[in-house]
Amino acid sequence: MKYLRLSFLLAFIVFNNFAFSQNNASRTELSFDENWSFKQEDVAGAEKPDYADASWRKLNVPHDWSIEGEYDKLNTTGRGGGYLPSGIGWYRKIFTLAEEQKSKKISIEFDGVLSNSEVWINGKSLGKRPYGYSGFTYDLTPYLNFGKGKTNVIAVKADNSIQPASRYYAGAGIYRHVRLVTTNPVHFNHWGVFVSTKDADAQKANMSVEMNVENETSTLSVVELQISMVSPAGKTVKIFTPAKQNLSPKGKLKFTQLLAIDQPELWDVEHPNLYKAITKIIVNGKEIDQKTTEFGIREAKFEAATGFWLNGKNIKIKGVCLHHDAGSLGAAVPLSAWERRFKLLKEAGVNAIRVGHNPASPEFMSLCDKMGFMVMNETFDTWTASKNNGENGYNLYFKDWWEKDTRDLALRDRNHPSVIIYSVGNEIRDNLDSPEGFKKYKEQQDLIHSIIPNMPVTMALFRPSASKVYTNGFAQTMDVVGQNYRESELVNFHEANPTLKVIGTENGHTQAGWLILRDKPYMAGQFLWTGFNYLGEADWPEVTNNQGLFDVSGRWRTEGLQRQSWWSNKPVVHMVRRDDNAGKGDWVANWTPSDFDTYDVANVQVYSNCEEVELFLNGKSQGTKPKPANDSPRNWELTFEKGTIKAVGRNGGKEVSVEEFITASEPTKIILEVEKTSISNNWDDVVYVTAKVVDKDGNICPNATSLINFSVSENAEIVAVENGFNASHEKFKDTKRFAYKGSCNAIIRAKASKGEITITANSQDLTQGTTKITIK
Known part of the structure; x- marks a missing residue:
């Protein structure tokens, strides 16, 4: 599901207040991610509507405050939590609702809060949820204020202060998305539509659609359910209208419709075809709720003798x-x-x-x-x-x-x-x-x-x-x-x-x-x-x-x-060598020793699924080796020479894959690489920018550890920096990072809806690198 951003839906946003009104739409799901106030400590009375939070930090969620902290061996998260901070964090958000919303059911949905969360609306506790990985929803309707000048306050406490609480890093705060969901009193339940495949092949799929409907009024409703099946290409392939059902006051109904789809486009790992089921509740000819459920048609099974089968194929x-x-x-x-x-x-x-x-x-x-x-x-x-x-x-x-x-x-x-x-x-x-x-x-x-x-x-x-x-x-x-x-x-x-x-x-x-x-x-x-x-x-x-x-x-x-080299279906050739002389040290993928004076005997391995691999050093063949029956790597021991080492993989005598490394000289400049050249103004869209330290010919210098300083234009922000070094204690929420193995990353997010982002990377004694990204 793509969440609509509030900035496109609301007439105004002022600090952490927002207001919205709604037409007679049957269901509205609005992002509730923007404009929260946050305090990273336990605060007495923060659940009360009139608590003064003007000095709190303003931010959007998802938000993990632990990752913003300092590494410390004494942090109580310890080995499991990566020695990052724990504690209590509070979030508050103020919003208003139009008077016409009074007849609606209004719920809030959290996809996850780490951890031991408690949620209040207008000072009323809605409940607690210890497990930070569970999504949950609360009905706000009985406690809301409607109309001009009347505000509502959501308050969330997240408490992971009791440590050690995890064998691996967990995080802290409202770290997943939040939505405000508005429906009519007769509606589909939360997670109330289930589309399943009974059996399927290329000719026909027999399906089941289970719909769970609830009536929160005090009167009987006669409901008509409608199901539209939409193909991966967006074409409606079938519409089903089951018989009308009586839904008693304050009652619930589970209705199951069996149906068939001819010539289905099956879901598998190579062709992940996805259908949509658009389900509607109609009362007196009027649509009062609608849900879109994405699903795939496939048959999966495990067999004792032959392992796993997907759509009749053993994989x-x-x-x-x-x-x-x-x-x-x-x-x-x-x-x-x-x-x-x-x-x-x-x-x-x-x-x-x-x-x-x-x-x-x-x-x-x-x-x-x-x-x-x-x-x-x-x-x-x-x-x-x-x-x-x-x-x-x-x-x-x-x-x-x-x-x-x-x-x-x-x-x-x-x-x-x-x-x-x-x-x-x-x-x-x-x-x-x-x-x-x-x-x-x-x-x-x-x-x-x-x-x-x-x-x-x-x-x-x-x-x-x-x-x-x-x-x-x-x-x-x-x-x-x-x-x-x-x-x-x-x-x-x-x-x-x-x-x-x-x-x-x-x-x-x-x-x-x-x-x-x-x-x-x-x-x-x-x-x-x-x-x-x-x-x-x-x-x-x-x-x-x-x-x-x-x-x-x-x-x-x-x-x-x-x-x-073991799992890919395409021809693969990869070279690695021992980092230290004569077969000592870690395996590395380069031809630039850290100490040229002591490095003379190079142990080289080639990982490949090709029938044969030939190794060349400065254009001279070092021999050809066939593929071992047990898929083990092919090994060479060479006298090191500066220059170019190349592995050539062949199938049937034809060259199908090549990898080449060149010995780097002294670092001279930074080059910036991006994996995509455009970005949207959306929390879920970021760009990884890689700063590489290279020599005069553009060869990466794998031993360079230069401190790289990143900067971006005003229409963007640096979300985090990283280099992949497991023992680095540098903060992630920063604009600088030491290079590791010759490179480091900055992760960039747009702050405007259009324009061009300029990213620059500087380091002492190196020519700076610059690149640009377009905002969609």
């Missing part, structure tokens, strides 16, 4: 795990940042994402639909037993909240064709060798089945031999048996129990693990830990976990280069 799930942060952006991640990351994952050959280990944002899930990623949706990192570095996390709330949080996630995400499986826990420490452990799992699995029939459920089992789940019957209760790491154990378990379905829920970057996925037909897939480096779960002085295919800035890591 391997080549997945990665992702946390919800995006490095320097923290937990408040613009959609275009995820789109940038997803494009890189696609390039690496990834076709699936496990959201680890908590619900992602709604727009994240929709982007998976649109870009063709299969998803393992996941609910919790803990049940009742705590984990190290997160002792005060969800384990404190699971008993009272698991059912509500699980139900809400399943209802929210049940229309996403990308979701092919649910996980109800990651490496759970609760005793699974007990009736209580069995009960906890089954209750969660049964709840998801009741909301999304035929949706398989798993969990990421932890050390199965120690927990006895392979011998006590626990694994046999799972729809699909999932296990973290120890791939050979899962192989042995399946081969002893060949009727059970299996999947790797979390896997390392090992060659052995890849070969199990490649060669074992029953292994449905695997999810690498991780797709991108992430904040937290690191030992000081490091503050970022370093297990991704990419670092937090989007730079390819060695693991990503190798994985692309």
